[in-house]
Amino acid sequence: MRRIGGRDIVAAIVIALVTGAIFTSPPLQVLQGLSLDILTALRGKLIGDRRDPATSPVVVVAIDSETYETAPFQGSPTQTWTREIGRVLDSISEGGAKVIGFDVIFKNSIEQSEIPFGDTSFGSRVRGFDRDYLIALRRLSDSGKLVLGEILSNDHPEVPYRAQQVAVRNTVRALNVHTDHDDVIRRMPLSFAIEGRPVPAMAAELAARATGAKPEIAPSDATELSGRAIPSAVPNTMTLNFRGRGRDIPTFSFVDLHACAEKGDRDFFRRAFGGKVVLVGTVLNFEDRKLTSMRLSGGYDGTPAARCALPAPASSPQKARSDVAGVFVHATAVRNLIEHDATTELGFPMRTILTIVVAAIIACAASIFAPTGALAAWLVLTAVYTAMAVGAFVHAKALPLAEPALASLAALASMIGYRFVLADRDERFLRKSFALYLAPEVIDTMVASGKMPALGGEMRNVTMFFSDLSGFSSIAETMTPGELVTLMNEYLSAMTDIIEGHGGYVDKYIGDSIVAMFGAPADDPAHATNAVRAALRCHEKLAELNANHPAFAGHGLSHRIGLNSGEAVVGNIGSRRRFNYTVMSDTVNVASRLEGANKYYGTAIMASETTMAQTGDTFAWRELDAIRVLGRGEAIKVFEPLAETGAESAEQTKVATTYAEGLASWRAREFAKAADAFGQMAKTDSASALFAKRALAFTANPPPPDWTPVNTLEGK
Incomplete structure (x- = not known):
């Protein structure tokens, strides 16, 4: 459904007036008679309306x-x-x-x-x-x-x-x-x-x-x-x-x-x-x-x-014929006069007005809906109007039938032609020009406003999604250019489909990295939940590709995903000659750093505390640590989403529980106890192994009294 403007309304009115006037004009007066013929046939077919000949005068x-x-x-x-x-x-x-x-x-x-x-x-x-x-x-x-x-x-x-x-x-x-x-x-x-x-x-x-x-x-x-x-x-x-x-x-x-x-x-x-x-x-x-x-x-x-x-x-039994003996025409006329049952037809002014109204309705429908939808609207309106006309004809009232049907069909064709030649020309240009560069929502906004995109932005609460393939450079060195392109196209297409399927907008691709946001350009109150759900699905999809897709065979690809929610400036940002719909803020930088932080903990998905908090109780989480990322002095708590609430495995629950016990001991400076807890899962969980090693080191060489349980990451 498209938004119609004043020009479309004027076009619909003009088209309705012209088609209505044409199909009720004297040269096409034969349509008035055709309406009577069709109504007579439909009444006989649908209603029957047979009367006892014995009652005939x-x-x-x-x-x-x-x-x-x-x-x-x-x-x-x-x-x-x-x-x-x-x-x-x-x-x-x-x-x-x-x-x-x-x-x-x-x-x-x-x-x-x-x-x-x-x-x-x-x-x-x-x-x-x-x-x-x-x-x-x-x-x-x-x-x-x-x-x-x-x-x-x-x-x-x-x-x-x-x-x-x-x-x-x-x-x-x-x-x-x-x-x-x-x-x-x-x-x-x-x-x-x-x-x-x-x-x-x-x-x-x-x-x-x-x-x-x-x-x-x-x-x-x-x-x-x-x-x-x-x-x-x-x-x-x-x-x-x-x-x-x-x-x-x-x-x-x-x-x-x-x-x-x-x-x-x-x-x-x-x-x-x-x-x-x-x-x-x-x-x-x-x-x-x-x-x-x-x-x-x-x-x-x-x-x-x-x-x-x-x-x-x-x-042989009587059969219906297209012609009848002339005496029955006179007999019908006499019966109509005696029983006051002659057909009442609308005069030329009312017939024309009714035809124009029906044509106007269809012209407006053709300006709002796609051609197939407008044709369906014409079929429905024609069927409803025909039913009304037959109902009126049962009571000897003849509404015009052929004229509105043909005039509205002509109005439908004319309006579709008008849209193709004039009204939708700019829309087709915008969609064709920007379909591969802008989000569909952005294009819809441009089409609705009738304006080309311009520089400008606004503050929005969004969730940023950063992903990157682990060790991809070394893998790429072993592949031919054709194989590399095929692999990347398959990977990026699969991930993009999942992101967009959950309401996200892919901002850009940087090599094998994907930058996406949830909550813009389309409003999405559940943007954090959708971003986490998309991240989990992307992780599952990569495992499926590794197992089943020929292009991924033998490479064992893995990726890291960082998620962060907060205020950001979104809009058309760039120069006056070249710009893109993108996002800028510290929220973006933190998400990027969290993506990189996954490699320290051996995790695939890492989210900030703000993202975790905005999802409510939708997911089961594991708190990983409190970290200070490069370029940011304030420490943030980071979490790993395990699964939808209630869908986590027994092993995930066990790891998360034991990890929480170790993290609590770590922050209480009980390093030996922390080392024992983390050590239980060190062989199967990289994050536990990391903390077990750090706890053992502090057991042997305790940190100073002013130590805080914050891990400062030195790199990206």
Whole structure:
């Protein structure tokens, strides 16, 4: 996670504004429709939302393939079906249908046929053929139960033939649909201007007659039905809500109803059509098919309703299709209007604002996180937002989906590009330039501040770590340059990994020596504990390398480590042209001297009393001596860390206990007793051997009365 500055915030805002405006602009308006398609598919997949067709206020009478293939309609032109259609319409009306709408247009009558038939035309020979049909139309129209359909067009209008128009007293309504730029029907017109006045479209007319209300224009220019405004994103249209994906519309085969009317089963018509809006239309596999918002999820040509007279034809189960018969588009519109279930879309301003907000969130995430993290944030946000949008769509509220998803993805890519080209250029330069010379924490500080490193320092409480290989010069003389480089690289890499793994910072390498500090540049309240733990682990690691690594075989390397804690100046120290992040103080010098003091006592790790005190009871210690190092007049007590508390071996405990007894006798001037105590461990412990020798010498030749038990070291 990176720290963002004011420039990044401005860039994120600008990117969000641009991407949001682009993806909601008119040229990309197809995305608004795509959102509806995706929401319809997701709702159907995740929620289901199927409704009982029996509760539908709308039913469809389908002039389907079964009708075309069954007598008396098989092989005869549709113009000859009018008497049968009139009979079925009467039965539907007597069954209690509220209103019947025609989604099929009979543009011609058989009575208009000009085909020669003897000395006259065929139409003249069958004059009066449509009389019963026209009477049925007049009767239904006069009762307010019939609306015929037409297609409005300047070039190729389709209208019922003139006799039908007269029969229904021009109760004809437009079947035109609203098609988006991608040829998909997602909305239905509510009215059309005819001769300067608004005339309801077919769906609006049928819904108005079914509810006994009249469509009105509110002061807000919204169309109202039964006192409720019809939601409209595009003026004078209604956004369709295909909640049941067509399966919520019962569908009756016309040929079965014809047989039912012949049979005189009035009860069936009352059960099927009582209180319903009926739409008559063609339902065929090749004619009048429409792409709708169900194109991604698949829609259905209704649900087959109960049969009356004819057995159901053997057929395979219904399958979802990308297109549906046009009559179901009108049926869905009527149901949406009656049930006040039309989809409510956000207007252009709110859609744009929401898209910009989502893009801004992702742009900010891209400015904070690495590209993979930002992509994960986009995936999570998109999933959460999609879930919210689907939840809203269940309640017929359509939030934009494609626009925010694509705009935020574009914002993500743009912000990553901006960071790569501009924002992170300085950071990459700093990290690349100083990665091998400065601690990661120092580089992070420089990146966060946006400033190049400069001279300066501060007082910090730190623990210094000095290590050096014992007798390495003589070992190096026996090795080739290649072998020496390999050995040193392996050794320094292993030790550095341990030091940095415990929070330390390697200041410098001096030949085979390592200078490191704990507690800077990163704050570490437990710097002394971590330094001691790192020293113990380094000692263990060297033993492992000696035993297992080919480059160390036969050399038996050993090292000495000195630890000291205290105040020190840390920071960028050097000249104005060249400097390094390092440390300076007496604390550093003492640690260096303690590293060298190990060779007097034969120990591997030596720590000052201040370091020991700052570790608390974390480790088991052995007090070695009180010494005065070169260049420092004040004596200091020095200690050897044995192991983590509780992890020390029995031998270490025995040596430490016996050594403590000898040291106490030594400081009490009981040199003979001290010599006996140290002598017990002299063969296995170099420090005990050193003190045993010194105690025996003082036994034979006691020191003066002003003697103090402090060992002054003459060299480094």
